[in-house]
Amino acid sequence: MSDMDAGAELRNVAIESLTRDQAAAELQALAQEIAEHDRRYHQEDAPTISDADYDALRRRNNAIEARFPDLVLADGPSAQVGAAPASGFGKIAHAVPMLSLDNAFDDEDVQDFVGRVRRFLKFDPLMGALALTAEPKIDGLSLSLRYERGKLVHAATRGDGTTGENVTANARTIKDIPEQLTGDVPDEVEVRGEVYMAHKDFQALNARMEANGGKVFANPRNAAAGSLRQLKSEITASRPLRFFAYAWGEMSALPKDTQSEMVQCFADWGFQINPLMKRCETVEELLEVYHGIEESRAQLDYDIDGVVYKVDRLDLQERLGFVSRSPRWAIAHKFPAEQAYTVLNDIEIQVGRTGALTPVAKLEPITVGGVVVSNATLHNEDYIKGIGQDGEPIRGGKDLRVGDTVKIQRAGDVIPQIVDIDLDKRPAEAQPFEFPTVCPACGSHAVREENEKTGRIDAIRRCTGGLICPAQATEKLKHFVSRNAFDIEGFGDKQVDAFYQDGLVMAPADIFTLEERDKRALTKLRNREGWGAVSAKNLFEAINARRDIDLNRFIFALGIRHVGEGNAKLLARAYGSWGAFSNAMVAAHDEAGEAWTDLNDIDGIGHIVADALVEFFAEAHNRDQLDALLEQVIPREAEKIDASGSPVAGKTVVFTGSLERMTRDEAKAMAERFGAKVSGSVSRKTDLVVAGPGAGSKLKKAQDLDVEVISEDGWFDLVGS
Ligand code: IVH
Numbered sequence: 236m237s238d239m240d241a242g243a244e245l246r247n248v249a250i251e252s253l254t255r256d257q258a259a260a261e262l263q264a265l266a267q268e269i270a271e272h273d274r275r276y277h278q279e280d281a282p283t284i285s286d287a288d289y290d291a292l293r294r295r296n297n298a299i300e301a302r303f304p305d306l307v308l309a310d311g312p313s314a315q316v317g318a319a320p321a322s323g324f325g326k327i328a329h330a331v332p333m334l335s336l337d338n339a340f341d342d343e344d345v346q347d348f349v350g351r352v353r354r355f356l357k358f359d360p361l362m363g364a365l366a367l368t369a370e371p372k373i374d375g376l377s378l379s380l381r382y383e384r385g386k387l388v389h390a391a392t393r394g395d396g397t398t399g400e401n402v403t404a405n406a407r408t409i410k411d412i413p414e415q416l417t418g419d420v421p422d423e424v425e426v427r428g429e430v431y432m433a434h435k436d437f438q439a440l441n442a443r444m445e446a447n448g449g450k451v452f453a454n455p456r457n458a459a460a461g462s463l464r465q466l467k468s469e470i471t472a473s474r475p476l477r478f479f480a481y482a483w484g485e486m487s488a489l490p491k492d493t494q495s496e497m498v499q500c501f502a503d504w505g506f507q508i509n510p511l512m513k514r515c516e517t518v519e520e521l522l523e524v525y526h527g528i529e530e531s532r533a534q535l536d537y538d539i540d541g542v543v544y545k546v547d548r549l550d551l552q553e554r555l556g557f558v559s560r561s562p563r564w565a566i567a568h569k570f571p572a573e574q575a576y577t578v579l580n581d582i583e584i585q586v587g588r589t590g591a592l593t594p595v596a597k598l599e600p601i602t603v604g605g606v607v608v609s610n611a612t613l614h615n616e617d618y619i620k621g622i623g624q625d626g627e628p629i630r631g632g633k634d635l636r637v638g639d640t641v642k643i644q645r646a647g648d649v650i651p652q653i654v655d656i657d658l659d660k661r662p663a664e665a666q667p668f669e670f671p672t673v674c675p676a677c678g679s680h681a682v683r684e685e686n687e688k689t690g691r692i693d694a695i696r697r698c699t700g701g702l703i704c705p706a707q708a709t710e711k712l713k714h715f716v717s718r719n720a721f722d723i724e725g726f727g728d729k730q731v732d733a734f735y736q737d738g739l740v741m742a743p744a745d746i747f748t749l750e751e752r753d754k755r756a757l758t759k760l761r762n763r764e765g766w767g768a769v770s771a772k773n774l775f776e777a778i779n780a781r782r783d784i785d786l787n788r789f790i791f792a793l794g795i796r797h798v799g800e801g802n803a804k805l806l807a808r809a810y811g812s813w814g815a816f817s818n819a820m821v822a823a824h825d826e827a828g829e830a831w832t833d834l835n836d837i838d839g840i841g842h843i844v845a846d847a848l849v850e851f852f853a854e855a856h857n858r859d860q861l862d863a864l865l866e867q868v869i870p871r872e873a874e875k876i877d878a879s880g881s882p883v884a885g886k887t888v889v890f891t892g893s894l895e896r897m898t899r900d901e902a903k904a905m906a907e908r909f910g911a912k913v914s915g916s917v918s919r920k921t922d923l924v925v926a927g928p929g930a931g932s933k934l935k936k937a938q939d940l941d942v943e944v945i946s947e948d949g950w951f952d953l954v955g956s
Contacts, residue, residue, distance in 0.1 A: 250298050258303045262311060265296040269312040283449065283724040283777070293323045293466070323466050324400035327391035330485035333379060333427065334396060334560050335928030336372075336543060336567040340935060342522055345544070348566045349518050355563060356551060366547035368494050369524040370481065370512035372567050374538035375431030375459045378406060379484050382424045385416040392463070395896050395948060396560060405463055408472035411479075413505035420504055425484030428506070432459040433536045436475035448725055448770075450718075455538050477537075480506035493547045514547055525568055532570070533602040540929070541569040560946070569931050572644050575608075576657065577601035579639045582613065582668055586676045586706035588714050589796050590698040594619060594670070596641070596653060603645040611643060611651045615694040616670035624694065630655055636665040674698035676706030702856060708742075709735050711794050715743045719800055720792035721784065724777040725770070742860050743792070747782065747867030750775040782868055786813060789870040793861075796847040802840060804907065806848075807873040809837045817861070820852040838885075839912065882953055884910030886922035889937070892930030894947055909954050917942060925950045 245253065245261045253261065269292055272283070293312060300307045339345050349365070352358070358365055377393045390406030391399035406412050409430065416424075432440070437455040444451050452458035462474035480501040491497045495514045502508045511528055515521045525542045532539060546552050546564040555563040581597040594613035601608055613619055613635065623629040633656045635641070640660035645651040674681050679700030684693045698704050712731045716723045723746070734740035740749065753760050753771070761771040784792075791803035798806070810816035822830035823845065834845045851857050888911045890902045897905065902925070903913045917924060917936040924937040924944045937944050945953065 246295070250295070250302055253299065253302070255303065255306070258299050259306050262296065262299055262303075262306055262308055265292060265299070266308050266311045268292060269296065324402060324464070326394075326398050327389060327401045328398050329379060329391065329394075329396070330425065332396050332560070333377060333393045333399065333484070334557065334562055336565055337561045338541075338929070338931060338934070339566050339568045340571070340931070342518075345521060345525075345566070345568055346518055348544070349521075352546060352555065352564065355555060358551075364516035365551075366493075366514055366516050367521060368498075368512055368514050368545045368547055369521050369528075369542050370509050370545075371528055371535075371539040372541040372543045372569075373429040373431050373479055373481075373509070374456050374540045375429040376456070376463065377427060378402070378430050378463070378478065379425055379427045380406065380412060381484075382416055382420065382426065384422055385420045387412070387414050393895055400464070402463055404468035405465060405471035408468055409476045409478055411477050411507045416504040418503045418505075419490070421486055421488040421490060423485060423487040425486065426480050426501055426504075426506060427482040427484055428478055428480035428501075430459050430463050430476055430478050431455065431537050432462070432474070432476060434538075435536060436477075440474060448727075478507060479509050481509065481512075481543075489549065492549050494545050494549065494552070495547055497549070515544075521568075529570055532573075539570075541567045543567050567929070569929075573603045574642055574644045574654070575601050575603045576640055576642055577608075579635060579637055579641050579653075581637055582619065582635070584671055584675050586674060586698055586704065586710070588707055588710035588794050590674075590681075590700070590704065590707050592671065592674065592681050592696045592698065594668075596635075598641070598643065601643065603643055603651065606645065608643055608645060608651045611653050613653070616696060617694050619668050619670065633658060634667055636661065636668060638662040638665040670696065672696070674700055674704055674706070676700075677704035679704060702742075705735065712740065712743065712746075714794045715792045716746070717792075720788055721781050722788075723781055725774045726777065730774075742863065744860065744863035744867055746778055747864075749778065783871055784868060786811075786816070786870045786873040789813065789868070790816070793851070795851045797844045798847065801912070802844055805837055805839045809840075810873070812872050813865070813870040817852065820848050823849050824853055881909040881911075883923065886911045887914050887920055888912070888923045888925060889914050889917050889921050889933060890925045890927075891917075891933040892927030894925075894927045896947055896951065905954070 245257050245264075248257065272292070296312050300311075337348075339348055349367070353365060356365075379391045379393070379399065380387060381389050381391075387403075387407065389401060389403045390412070392402055393399055407414065432455040434455060437452070437458050440458060441451040452461060458474070459476055462471055462476055465471045465474075481498060483497065489497070490500050495512070498508050498512060511524075511531070513520075513524045515524060521542075521544055528539070528542050544566050546555065552562070552564040557563060578599040579596055580599055583595045583597055585593045585595055587593055594616070596611040596613050598609050598611060617623070618629070619635045621628055621630050621632045621634045630653075635653065635656060638661070640657040641653045642655035642657070643651050644654045672681055673679065677698065677700040679698050681696045681698050683696050685691070686693060698707060700707065702708055709731055712735065713728050715721055716726045716731065726746070731740070734749075739752075740746055749760070753775075759771070760766050760774070761768045785807070787800070787804045787807035790798065790806055791800050806816060810819060819830045819834065822828060823834045825831060831845070831849075834840060834848065835842065883906065888906050890899065890906075890913065894902055906913045911923075914921060917933045917940065919940055921937065921940070921942045924934065924942055925947060926934045926937070926944050927947050934944065936942075
């Protein structure tokens, strides 16, 4: 067994229980593993694990080192960066807290804001104009830069607003951040602003990462955050980050007495400032700037998500002060969902892993809010006809036809939707869309089933080809290897398609016999186009690393209808082991028996899910595939979660806005650890909303529905960690 394998085996042993020998072996393994990840990040620019997983490896390394200081390796990971125990970065306490902004969603909110400011200051109209600045709200991450006698001494992320991470070495690699300020600069200054990535740089970076077989960033904000929070500054240096200065922290002297002049000063000192910033004297002017910026949004080469208004006079800012963590003198006026008209060029039918035929709108590419949209989901055939989920008319009952001019809406990261059709522009020859009744991938019949229990006809038409359908088989495999399932590094959609086409991997178990078969094969993986000895070896290692896997991931990977990540976790927790789970699912076929009742009694599992599970296990070819897979893979026993005494046990929680102390995945995991259910949308069923800075429509909805809203810090206080 190699050091790495031995180390990986120990990974589940609590640090307190490690023996000296075990600790030494694991430190050795971690050093190798971290070095390998550093290499992938650094030399190949193609990280194969998430930042969170990487941080977890470093945290474990540091914790073992803390317990066995004499075993610390001279050339180990901690020797290479000045890593603090918690996150790999040292901490910096902000001399002046880094605040967030309150949001305004419409013109009235802006009126109210200015009214509040005037009332607070007793600044009545007779006293003249109240000047405010208006500038784009950049969608990046904030950074505080400290200069002493004009020289950059440190750079810190916002963190929790009070303490941030020391990212000085990384900040020094950003060309918009001067090392030495020019002109007349006070002795101590802290310049604050936004780190962001321009669209064209983001696209080039993603193309590079994809070409190297790595994962791509979802949007420029994530790319900027991921690039700034690299433990190796050489990697940050290779990422094209930019910076706009717009605020400040501690200053030994304030060179100017208005916001606009201060920002101009930053430009004189050598910073980039946003050219769209304007000084306004009335609410009307503010709104004019807002609409102007909104219109130019699509042409900007960076993401913005609103316009920030700030009281211009600094003495007034001082008097206004703060409410909780936001200044009373500033507000962010957020943009509404973006809309634009374009032409529907075609309707394509995609076949999913459960055989669902999903129509996708192929659009004449159009920029909506700075993002080029060329596809939109059309859900199902009723949706195309203008019929909603419950038979109600949608888009005024207008059906969609190829050639139509359609209105696209895109809100935040949500998938674009077609919200309307301009019938005046419908071409005379446009015909109603004929939804196929055979599968476009395999030619099998595609049917709309009747739900036995409700008697309703399913909105989704499904291919009946099962495993003979190449689209279903490959989609199932793609799901199986995906990030939240088996998460096999270097085994993505591209590899699934290629291996399936060549008959190398037709079912999940084949993935795990690939190496063994490769040894005997005439044409080896390493000799295939696009592969080499190293990449083939890495792939086999990545596959082998997943031979034991958490039970919930295993269940999720099977791609059973209605069994998403959440249900997979519920099932894993309820049954504890694969044996108990699979036996129960087979036994649950008898709807009069105990196993069926037990399954339905699991909190969160309803009849539809229960039916889907029983159906899956009743299918002989599913059981055959499972038997073959279980010869290769061992699902781990599930950890029993004790959420007793948790203040959020059984509650439904929604996280919204940008979280600063944890990633979305961490937040979700943490809530689940405390027995809560995490939902993506706010409804009457929501018990608690945790809102970070920049929270928008979900926050508003929570307020409308009177749902309790707390901050991220409030969340940590609540769950006591
Ligand atoms: S001013 C005291 N100006 O928005 C107020 N913030 O929700 C300091 N942001 O954390 C912030 N563009 O990351 C300000 N032009 C701008 C901004 C901006 C983006 C971000 C910043 C802050 C968040 C507040």
